[in-house]
Amino acid sequence: MDAPVIKKKLGLKDRYAAMTRGLAWDTTYQPMEKVFPFDQYEGIKIHDWDKWEDPFRLTMDAYWKYQGEKEKKLYAVIEAFAQNNGQLGISDARYVNALKLFIQGVTPLEYYAHRGFAHVGRHFTGAGARVAAQMQSIDELRHYQTETHALSHYNKYFNGLHQPTQWFDRVWYLSVPKSFFEDALSGGPFEFLTAVSFSFEYVLTNLLFVPFMSGAAHNGDMSTVTFGFSAQSDESRHMTLGIECIKFMLEQDPANVPIVQRWIDKWFWRGYRLLTLVAMMQDYMLPKRVMSWKESWEMYVEENGGALFRDLARYGIREPKGWKQACEGKDHISHQAWNTFYNYGAAAPFHTWIPKEDELQWLSEKYPDTFDKYYRPRFEYLREEQKAGRRIYSKTLPMLCNTCQIPLLFTEPGDPTKICHRETEYKGDKYHFCSDGCKDVFEHEPEKYVQSWLPVQQIYQGHCFKPGVDPTAEGFDPLLAVLDWYGMNVGRDNFDFEGSEDQKNFAAWRGDPVPGATAAADQGAQP
Amino acid sequence: MSVTALKPYDFPAKDVRANFPAPLLFIGWDEHLMFPCPVALPLPADMPFGALAQAVLPGVYGVHPDFDRIDWNEVQWFKSGQPWTPDPAKSLADNGLGHKDAIRFRTPGLTGIQGSFS
Numbered sequence: 001m002d003a004p005v006i007k008k009k010l011g012l013k014d015r016y017a018a019m020t021r022g023l024a025w026d027t028t029y030q031p032m033e034k035v036f037p038f039d040q041y042e043g044i045k046i047h048d049w050d051k052w053e054d055p056f057r058l059t060m061d062a063y064w065k066y067q068g069e070k071e072k073k074l075y076a077v078i079e080a081f082a083q084n085n086g087q088l089g090i091s092d093a094r095y096v097n098a099l100k101l102f103i104q105g106v107t108p109l110e111y112y113a114h115r116g117f118a119h120v121g122r123h124f125t126g127a128g129a130r131v132a133a134q135m136q137s138i139d140e141l142r143h144y145q146t147e148t149h150a151l152s153h154y155n156k157y158f159n160g161l162h163q164p165t166q167w168f169d170r171v172w173y174l175s176v177p178k179s180f181f182e183d184a185l186s187g188g189p190f191e192f193l194t195a196v197s198f199s200f201e202y203v204l205t206n207l208l209f210v211p212f213m214s215g216a217a218h219n220g221d222m223s224t225v226t227f228g229f230s231a232q233s234d235e236s237r238h239m240t241l242g243i244e245c246i247k248f249m250l251e252q253d254p255a256n257v258p259i260v261q262r263w264i265d266k267w268f269w270r271g272y273r274l275l276t277l278v279a280m281m282q283d284y285m286l287p288k289r290v291m292s293w294k295e296s297w298e299m300y301v302e303e304n305g306g307a308l309f310r311d312l313a314r315y316g317i318r319e320p321k322g323w324k325q326a327c328e329g330k331d332h333i334s335h336q337a338w339n340t341f342y343n344y345g346a347a348a349p350f351h352t353w354i355p356k357e358d359e360l361q362w363l364s365e366k367y368p369d370t371f372d373k374y375y376r377p378r379f380e381y382l383r384e385e386q387k388a389g390r391r392i393y394s395k396t397l398p399m400l401c402n403t404c405q406i407p408l409l410f411t412e413p414g415d416p417t418k419i420c421h422r423e424t425e426y427k428g429d430k431y432h433f434c435s436d437g438c439k440d441v442f443e444h445e446p447e448k449y450v451q452s453w454l455p456v457q458q459i460y461q462g463h464c465f466k467p468g469v470d471p472t473a474e475g476f477d478p479l480l481a482v483l484d485w486y487g488m489n490v491g492r493d494n495f496d497f498e499g500s501e502d503q504k505n506f507a508a509w510r511g512d513p514v515p516g517a518t519a520a521a522d523q524g525a526q527p
Numbered sequence: 528m529s530v531t532a533l534k535p536y537d538f539p540a541k542d543v544r545a546n547f548p549a550p551l552l553f554i555g556w557d558e559h560l561m562f563p564c565p566v567a568l569p570l571p572a573d574m575p576f577g578a579l580a581q582a583v584l585p586g587v588y589g590v591h592p593d594f595d596r597i598d599w600n601e602v603q604w605f606k607s608g609q610p611w612t613p614d615p616a617k618s619l620a621d622n623g624l625g626h627k628d629a630i631r632f633r634t635p636g637l638t639g640i641q642g643s644f645s
Contacts, residue, residue: 041533373643394562398566447536461546
């Protein structure tokens, strides 16, 4: 009898099968549904996990090799940037505030994504989907680390970068990204993938990455650009996971369609609201502008997204419920958000400012229908007040939306003169929202959102002071006590860019005339 | 609808009245969006409504050039978006204001910086 020929090397296809599906097994000591309790309770019916297609066919050994090589290149660039004092080559010290917003509000989300995908990778019963989720989990952890490493260089020279993780847990506007992701993490695995992989990564991610990374390129920040390139190849894999997951759910059972549609409605709206911060960054925080928020919205969402939902129509999926309102918002939200941060600039660990004259002109050109009519007058007035030594800071805490946790700064659809406000009642208490979209999210799962950790309400409940602080003591300043609890260096991390330490240092390092040398220019810094 | 969950899902609401030293009131000034959003204030239930205009709102909106020009007899009030006529002499509670109520006021003739609703 001939001895069987042992093939030493597997072909690509067999190798992929062995390294993914081949690693999975069904449990026998305990029933499968006890070991995997999460993959059925959401109501999504899966009949055959083998129908899951992973278009990348990436196995873990290949993953390590590719990522290791990418990482080597990235760290060489970060190192060179530091050696050459790359921070001096950026367009303007105002640009660093975009990086502050990034490390405060985006980087911690990478870590949350790492945890979320690890959870999904543990709890799906389909091996192909599990491997894809596990790889993404590692990607997200790498992104968290490489972003932190890349931006740590700036922390040596600029304020507002020194404790992003504590700020993420405590500072009022960072509850917007934080609550977004905690909402996704506390859903089941299918909702998590619809939220993060599909609605965020597939539909909206270009609106996050392209402005930040091309913004970095335009403003001379090669370190961030390189990080962006390194992440970009992962992003395309993540987007594919998003669309694959959606199509898989829709193909497996028609009963899945209404559940998926509701998630798409919810997470499109939640993602859109979250991106308000990016809209503001793009139109106001980049000294050298790339394109307007409105232009990116039209290109990446209206064109690409429109085609996507026409394609999904064959499964019975329509465009997300808030689509039209979101498209209308492109003319307004960046201006409304910047005005809000300008007003509350004493309580945020980054600087705000009134755009320079040529920047106001750019905004007028990019927003011909709205900027001069509604927004320019308020910025010009605020500028005049600031010049006269009366920089306006709002000191009364804002009313927040119970779902997205953004202050009620958005206007009524079709009427930019009126704040949009919705309210509902649940178990005898009133709840308030910035939009129909956020109200719908609450009303579908009120038990979840009555637990919202709303920063303003928490401050008024006395939960945002350091231990031992006595709010009844004479001369107690609640705002300062809150900023102390945030861990902000008051006078360095916050207030206007005009007169800030960042501004003065940057000018001194570059040998530019130091602003603030004249008395009038110095008046922006203090309230 | 309610939460889809593996186990019984029942957690306390965070912002009930008992958790605050005073009821929370939300206040907005229509057509003056230089102040970007309505504000939240814990205010004693026995405070007279008239004290809002006299003692509370100047600290919130006083820096606006329109604020000193407000004729408080002409001001239109809204509660939960509906027209509403409060009695300035009565307390917030006697005017029917409870925890987390939202009110707005409109100042006819005043439309913000250069009529831009700012």
